[in-house]
Amino acid sequence: MKNLVILGAGTSGTMMANHLVSKLPKKEWNIHIVDQYKTHYYQPGFLFLPFDIYTENQVKKVGEKFIPKGVNYIQQKIEKIDAENNLVELENGTITYDLLIIATGSKIAPQEIEGMLSEEWRKSVFDFYTYEGALALRDKLRDFKKGKLVVHITEMPIKCPVAPLEFAFLADAYFQKKGVRDQVDITYVTPLSGAFTKEFTSKTLKYLLEDKNIKLVTDFAIERVDIENNKIIDYADTEVDYDLLVTVPTNMGDEVMERSGLGDDLNFVPTHPKTLQSLAHENIFVIGDATNVPASKAGSVAHFQAETLTDNILLYINNKPLKEEFDGHANCFIETGKNKALLIDFNYEQEPVTGTFPFAGIGPLKLLKESVFNHWGKLAFRWIYWNVLLKGIPIPFVLRNMSTTGKNINN
Amino acid sequence: MIKTIKHVEIQVNDEGYLTDFSQWNKEIGEELAKEHDIEMTDKHWEVISWIQAQVAANEPLSIRGIKKSGVIDIKQFYDLFPGGPLKVSTKIAGVPKPKSCI
Numbered sequence: 056m057k058n059l060v061i062l063g064a065g066t067s068g069t070m071m072a073n074h075l076v077s078k079l080p081k082k083e084w085n086i087h088i089v090d091q092y093k094t095h096y097y098q099p100g101f102l103f104l105p106f107d108i109y110t111e112n113q114v115k116k117v118g119e120k121f122i123p124k125g126v127n128y129i130q131q132k133i134e135k136i137d138a139e140n141n142l143v144e145l146e147n148g149t150i151t152y153d154l155l156i157i158a159t160g161s162k163i164a165p166q167e168i169e170g171m172l173s174e175e176w177r178k179s180v181f182d183f184y185t186y187e188g189a190l191a192l193r194d195k196l197r198d199f200k201k202g203k204l205v206v207h208i209t210e211m212p213i214k215c216p217v218a219p220l221e222f223a224f225l226a227d228a229y230f231q232k233k234g235v236r237d238q239v240d241i242t243y244v245t246p247l248s249g250a251f252t253k254e255f256t257s258k259t260l261k262y263l264l265e266d267k268n269i270k271l272v273t274d275f276a277i278e279r280v281d282i283e284n285n286k287i288i289d290y291a292d293t294e295v296d297y298d299l300l301v302t303v304p305t306n307m308g309d310e311v312m313e314r315s316g317l318g319d320d321l322n323f324v325p326t327h328p329k330t331l332q333s334l335a336h337e338n339i340f341v342i343g344d345a346t347n348v349p350a351s352k353a354g355s356v357a358h359f360q361a362e363t364l365t366d367n368i369l370l371y372i373n374n375k376p377l378k379e380e381f382d383g384h385a386n387c388f389i390e391t392g393k394n395k396a397l398l399i400d401f402n403y404e405q406e407p408v409t410g411t412f413p414f415a416g417i418g419p420l421k422l423l424k425e426s427v428f429n430h431w432g433k434l435a436f437r438w439i440y441w442n443v444l445l446k447g448i449p450i451p452f453v454l455r456n457m458s459t460t461g462k463n464i465n466n
Numbered sequence: 467m468i469k470t471i472k473h474v475e476i477q478v479n480d481e482g483y484l485t486d487f488s489q490w491n492k493e494i495g496e497e498l499a500k501e502h503d504i505e506m507t508d509k510h511w512e513v514i515s516w517i518q519a520q521v522a523a524n525e526p527l528s529i530r531g532i533k534k535s536g537v538i539d540i541k542q543f544y545d546l547f548p549g550g551p552l553k554v555s556t557k558i559a560g561v562p563k564p565k566s567c568i
Contacts, residue, residue: 211566
């Protein structure tokens, strides 16, 4: 018998287990999936927790429920991958593999910036990229009625690059609803040269920040958080004052990659952008946030990658050439507040444009344009995530490669 | 959009970034630097070469990368390319500006 080992039972790992269990010959292959945590979180829901739009129970379930029968679920910490000897050292014992899929994701690393992880962490300095952070922020926002709210990105790349913008938009709507918007000053601080950095998007969406009276600070490369004086300070000595700092800390891959010598500076695994094979070892494949491919770190990307990767795993075990198929396709809803949302659909080459999705002229979803229907789409997606996406069931009419149908490409 | 530098036509986007790296040479870099009131020195060129090598290797450009580049520290980077050093240095290097997804 041969062993296929999946590291990580998050969005990517769970999808791969579900795809492969019915496709790998049972008499030849055992499938194992390793994850130390019991809870599976619906990470897109972390955006809604701070604003009391979602409750705790809507964003978490027992992970084991989503691991198919016939897959060996190992709940242990991963100590090290020994790629030379094709084995993974676990907390208790080792497991050998013929084929390894790394799906260990990415996480926040607030310790990377001086002063960020201090006694003020989750008192006046918050993240919302963790379950604990989003809940702590919810409690803080319930009592926050006046002052300077700063929404901040530390450095790129980050998981779900649009989430901090959505946070700023939802905060605007939240404080309006509470009747204190005139008492709350909202500033969006980014290391990039704008809130929107793609040519067409910045033209189309520039109005959003202005309409919502959200101030913008660009090209801000944070050096440190000054918790004594409630300021963030950048390398050019620009200072931004806050009463409440909501930051997206540096995002990094799992420390296992560092211990195993498999990661880059940020512990992301160098990966072929079209086949998803690791660049260093041909029997290691990588999916989702754990890769270094220049696609967005997002669940939709993992979903499209999973379809290509499943095909490539089958090609690999049959000694056939891999498909260079993955195109960087991402499909993301962007909440803009007041029950409206945008939808963007793009890939490595094609920047987001206007149009309709998935059907030309019909939609029903509108690209790069605010609509109530898009917002319903985002809310409906939670159900789709738990019931369709994690189980590896294809989403009707949404193809793995980006389609140009319905897109106004030359505008 | 076409821009003419020293009688040579180059293809640039709305913000003045080269869209075809094959049209880049040091003279063009020098002229683009002048538009930002930067007089290029050996140290500037060393940073520009490092940036071009990163882009060629598909490595994302970031301030963290500069810190670990071994070429320059961040304070120096700001001194050499004032006013958003990544934004300015990438333009001089003839490579795309660091972007997010939208």
